[in-house]
Amino acid sequence: MKKNYLLFTLSLLCFAAVFGQDKLPPTEVITGTFIGKTQPLRDFPTFKPSALNGESTEVMVPNDSRTAMEYVETTTVINNLQTEKGKIITQPIEENFVGASNSESGFFPPDPTGAVGPDHYVHSVNSIVKIFDKAGNLEVGPVSLSAFLGINSNAGDPIVLYDQLADRWVVSEFGSLNNSLAIGVSETNDPAGAYNVYQYVFSGFPDYPKYGVWHDGYYGTVNLNGQTTQAFVMDRAEMLAGAADPQIQIFNLPQIVVNPNQVKSPGAVSLLGTSVDTSAPGYITYLQDDGWTSQITFDHLKIWEIDVDWDNPNNSTVSQPLELPTDPFDAGELFGNGNGAIRQPGTSQRLAGHGGIISFPTYYRSFADHNSWLITFNTFIDANETGGIRWIELRNDDVSDWSIFQEGTYSIADDNSRLMSSASMDAAGNIAMGYTTASENLAVSLRYTGRFDGDPLGEMTVAETVIIDGPGVRTNSNRYGDYSHMSIDPNNFTFWFTSDYFSSNNFWATQVASFSLSGGFAADIGAISIDEPNDGVLTANEAVEVTIRNFGTTAQSGFPVELYLDGNLEATEIFSGTINAGETGTYSFNQTLDLSNTPETYTIEVVTDLSGDEFEPNNSVSKEVNSLLALDVGAVAITSPETGTGLGMQTVSIEIENFGGNPQSNFDVQYSLDGGTPVVETFAGTVNPGEIVSYDFTQQANFTELKEYEITASTALSGDLEPANDSFTITIENLICQPNLNCELGDGLQLVSIAEINNVSECEGYADFRNQIANLGAGSTNDITFTTGFGRQNVKVWVDLNDDFSFTADEVVVPNFVIAPGEGAGSYTETVDLILPSNAPLGEHIMRVKTRRGTPVPDACGDIGFGEVEDYTVNIGELGVNDYEISNSDFVVTTLGNNKFDVSLKTSFDGGVFLGVYNTLGQEVAFNKAVSKEGDAYKVTLDMSNMSSGVYLLKMGGQTTTSYKTGRIIVE
Template identity: 40%
Template sequence: MLKKYFYFLLLILLGHLNLYSQVNEKAGPVLSGSAKALHSGPLADKELLPPGGKFKIYNPKNRSANRVVPGKGYPKTQDAAWQKEAGEIPSKKPELVFDAASSGSTPTDPTGAVGPNHYLNAWNSAFAIYDKQGNILSPPADLQTIGGTFEDEDLGDPIVFYDQFADRFIITQFSDSPNSLLVAVSQGPDPVNDGWYTYRFLTGTLPDYPKFFVWSDGYYVTTNQDPEEIRAIQDGEDGLSEVVYVLERDKMLQGEEAKHLGFPLPGITVNGFYSPAGFFAVGDELPPKGNAPIIYFQDDAWLGVTQDHLKMWEVNVDWENVDNSSISESQELGPEEGVSPFHSTFDGGSFENLSQPGDAPDVDALQGAVMYPTAYRRFPTHNSVVFNFVVDVDPSRVEHAGIRWYELRQDPQGGPWSVFQEGTYAPDYSDRWCGSIGIDKNGNIGLGFTVLNDNPENPIYPSLRYTGRYATDPPGIMTLKEESIAEGTSANPSNRYGDYSHMTIDPVDGETFWFIGEYFTPGARRNKVGVFKIAPEFDNDVGVVDITSPSNSTLGANEQITVTIRNFGRLPQSNFQVSYSVDGGQEVTQTFTGTIAPTSQTDFTFSTNVNLSEIGKDYTIVASTHLSSDENTENDIYEEIIKNLPPDDVGVTAIHSPETGERLGMEEVVITVENFGGEPQSNFPVSYKLDEGETVTETFTGTIGVQEQISYTFGRLVDLSAPKVYQLFATTNLPDDSNPENDSTEKTIANLNCIPEGSECFLGDGIRDFYLEDIGNENIFCTNGYNDFLSYSTLLDRSKGTFQVGVSTGFSGNQFSLWIDFNDNGAFEEEERLITSEVIPSAGTIHTFQFSIPEDAPLGEHILRVRAGDTSFAGDLNNPCDVMEYGTTHDYSVVVVSSIEDSVLGDAELIVSSMQGTVFEVNMTSSYQNPVWITVHDMLGRKLVENMIRKSLGSYSYTLDMSYVATGVYLVRVGTREEGRVQRIIVH
């Protein structure tokens, strides 16, 4: 009842917030003050303080989850602005790539700005200065080094920027002692050898997540102040707290006492963490003073928002009489103005969203923020601004992060803004977020971002890439192929990521983009700078950028070849030859007689067709241009492999639901079905089966296109109410399927009586590596103290009796305990504890312990639970449900079997391939020469097959016929009497 009462009060509060926003369309400043400059000498004359080495989590942000109304909001399915395919225009490799910060801070908050001769980089909570070749000029130093108001201050959230119109660098951070914005302005264009003016602008409340923007009459700052707004209303105050600050730019550039103002955002609706944005002026011409824009998005999934839209305000500052200053709502851009519906909230508003490879924690998608820096540029015919934020491209399926980006335009004399173009960049199944976008002097747009994919067959750790588009390209599309700046080699060990990236444009040419973001190598968070250019570099430059037809599908004997030709140069081009060849055969050459404008492209279809009718064959098509005056022949040739796919081939690639949990019941089964074949498919059977139970078959009635994936939810629920480990497998049953091997997948799920989440492990406590028989789990990431490793499985022969387990930790003195749930009740009783409080004496070393299982241990699959932690703090290690303050708990699967008997194999590798769904080809390569044994066990531990295999032609091969057994999951073991290799198979 108390919970319901609190929820009722919360609804009243949020309704009050929305009502208040509707009647306050204009407001004056709610904070005013001034700050005197402290003069600080050149960095070249200072003793640089090294960056703090202490591991810190910066900063406990004012982050309350965005509350969504269940079922409210559009789109319900796919984002209408979704760009599903990557651009085909070859983009230039980075002109320069170099590592900047390397830090243990979580997150690093990478920020960087380029000037005429320097690149200034800052992070939590230090900075460094480079020349424009990436050479260090001022090595990494704590922000305190700057001196003045920065002395003894290194809380973080830094932003650095270059004010092109004043030729100055600015370094900023925030402070909570007292709550302030700290700003350092270089006294000249050289950040190393010129001194600094430093300011402390008191803000009253913590200016969380501050972002700085250049405008004619001030430096504008936006912050996240949501908790303070709610408190203000609760306390009956008349005004909202300040969200936007304006600093007196002209005075700061002279080192004089400068005023600052704080404004609320009248009319805004927010339900948690949020970060609006000002406009950051770049280019050769400052905007007129006044009417400084502020922008934020409003999601109709939030309480009080009726439709998705962009909301804008204008700030007008009178520094002579600050009471005349004001902020007012200026525009709302919604569906009628060209804003497509978007879904900006992930996981109900929590901050653990995007899956990484392996068992690393889900990372923060940075929802609720207009990403930095919202670049504004003036052109002769219009003013433009570009910005971006993260969205879920299809809320009806597994969350998939994409980047919603905009270019708004305005008449050069001012007036209302309009949507010139929008797009949602998510060209494949990878997540893309943490974007930063810029626009060069030609109107070309560059977008840098982070990419991530948890696909175990093609994992992508957090990596930095970029794309872009030319001003003349079709609107709403990033047309350039992605290029890499940094490919991560390790996962993020925390859910905190970023919290931002930063794109700036070289003021010397107005065309070169400088992007910085965060990626990971083992044991380190790193910042990488990538420098690239989109603008043309040659007058005459054409090339083939795509083969648009045919595409991967079921092909015939008379296929038409269509290519896309790109003019990369500055001059129009016509009357040049174009060619293609297939598999190195005779070249077909024809003449392109049209005209292609600079930085534009067009399709060209050859009149000579080609035979591509061999099913299953990969055809290599090479197309090229032959312009006699071409100044850059590197992009003339394009090659693509076109697959003639068998017409019928579908399969289940993932089981998304149910998940391991506490006290499960009747649960939904949700799978992903993929069409691997060359023709669309519909009305085919899909099935699931739980353990040895009944096979549930339904009909997939939708249509799935060639090489598409679709989520399917079974109408019949699955009963997981009994506490135990389950094997759930799902399959398609398409008649005449050409490849049954990809039809099925399986998942291990457990119904547990407790999942002890909530322990801390970032200091190294808990289990880092774990070894038991065929299980080898290394470099285990710290999450929330619990990891589900039930998909890791091994056989335990109960006749063997004693087993050895290997464990390492990252903090010496941890203790270790182990259980096996022999009675399969989802709990771990005291009599099932096989190792109790064994000490792991040192960090980073594998320590081994022994345990025994009873000779009459129940056959079949059971849960093995292991725990390790620092027992000198809160939490009981030997209570399997207790949350330790410092430690981890992991669950694995073990299958108890009888009398395997083993011997040693060494480097053996086992591969089991499905031939027809019930027949399997078993192959093991090894330097071992003597005969080995193959055994097959069901998931109840019963042995079904045992045969000898002799080595032939360098390997052990065996055709395994399982047509006589029930549909389900089985364990195949090949080995000697002392050691073997184990693989799961699915029989269907």
């Protein structure tokens, strides 16, 4: 979503009739290849991968990467966030067990999937399938997917479905034929029995396949060749019958705009329950983020209808899309900033969070007066790439097209990302959502939340519940997931969720959990929200109003309700009305509360006390209420500037909070720098109670010098009753940029040698060697030598001639060149010219050396890629005549054989000349301080026959000059 989002109201086009316009036929119809009927799944041997006991032997399942990696910067800060967890306590988790593990599969990521039937849970990850009973006991497996499906290929992306309309099972993965999917459909309702297996060959690689059960087909989507997406429908009836040649009808989706990265996955409708209008078309949906391209002018969902005719595919059609504007979102990118959007504790390695796709599955449930379709996907919620989950409930009915009934963004304000969700809906319309959560303080872990039908729209009201806290992290790849899977029990109330975490460092495991929101109890009442009072200037007689939900299956009335203040019972009163099953009612206490002390935080609790209540944990709700001062504002944050590089003159931006109970405006604000004279201005806007607003000072501050600065911001409201919260202070620093690249494989710099600098170093990523100084002359050409431990190393050098701590194109003194093109790990040394301009200012300046493997070094400050950055100092002086004579000399090394070399320096210089010999570690191995001159050249024969084989560096120059020449020899 772009920052400049326009909320269209009257100007939005009416899309109601779009489904009827310009329908298109299938792009292609393909016929499946019948592989045959398998033996019963239970009869296959247990899969035991050999030599797959360590992380180094894992096989990575690749995403189809024919689209170039692209990083799209986060542009939207989303305001409609649910930042507080729900408070409703539901039934405890029923089953919670390990589904599969790294050691069983040998592949990563696992791509977990699973479906629940009347008596079993079938679970699959890349390469294997397992069957559990509904108590979590393993009955079958692990069985090799390739052996079971008879395709001799474990290429990945498994999907398991339970077809509740037919009481059958579907198991699939990539096929063994080029660009194919292998689909197995159970012959009976026994998941451990025999399956009929088909392979379908697509026109390109069908990456990231996702399916759903519908009355007239299995509807699905694929990420075709990593470049576009297609929808398709499999002939479900023929596959269930075990026919020899069931078809797939494939459709291009009109007007779709795919995300700029690799995985482009719309969602296909997937039926919950068994109630469905058999005349209804199938549906496909996809998100459209206006941050992707100018083709998308506002954030929205697209929905397509597909009508299939199996007797005559020419009659099948896909509609033009219905467009539904959403609240702004930022769908992000598959790999976040190129490393990953999911942060982990204790490592710089991030994980891929999968943005720009519809989460799997997208469930549809039919009710008496409407149909609901549940959609979820990832969204960044701030500029730090913190992940949140956008969830949307669509509704339609017999006369109305799809519209957004409710939407929310689930991202609790605890600095943890929440993402990679899967959600479902029970028969009462209650929603459950499972997901991953992680951050720099929390390893990848699994949670779920939910809401009850009738709760406040856009909110997940159920308390966040831990499925498992992951103890490990991944440090050897950014791959995670690639998806999770929630299904619902045929009882229509029990949710089953699976996803993956790291059971130890670099070892994944999947977890399977089942839970219910509705316990199915006859008697179950609970208070769910305290609606009044709220924060404000409160009195000694505040009324209390509460909402009560009947979680049970029978109507309830005449039950006690208790009111507590700060833990003390204030009143017990009787709710005399009637609340029907699944509905809510409100109650206003006769007893009032004294909340007049200021400033004070009071805790109010309401508890229902229904006789015979079958689940008491959801009886109570509590709320903190703040009794506020009338006049109280303060500066609570300084948002700009921040610690960074090249700060210079900066605008000071602050946040002001109204802690009081009355709106405030036209008061003074000020800032001071390092205790200096304050800059005072007037805030002319209005800040309402509890609101935080931003203010940008007109007068800028000077942060040019490289140092730390203390900034203090304050408010000066006349009559402010709490001066202690008026001010806010931060310390920032103006830095030279210090990009930290990855040099762990040998990339980067092991030696930098120029003039007096002869620096051998290890892998640092960024290293500050500014205490090492090379004395050079303005207008001089100087030899600079580099050694690296990995080939294909691009190198560029800058000197910050104007000392503004910004390395610009006109300050490049060694243009980009490549050491050891086409080579891998090893030791490679290269000497090139460093040329200073004749007008280079005298004095000391920073010299930056930067390397990057594989591609040219783009700039001095970027931190993406393999390589290294090192900073040094050059002291530019005026070269004397002798320096120019050495700089303009000819340095020639001739190999004589038997590791002997003639070394010659042809020059007009007549002073003393030295020759030094160094290994690639920068250690001096030989030195001749007085080389004789023969005619117009200084000459010496160098005998290296007693030296170890390898590369050696030569330096030859005047004993009293700053200039010298360098060369390289190889001793065999």
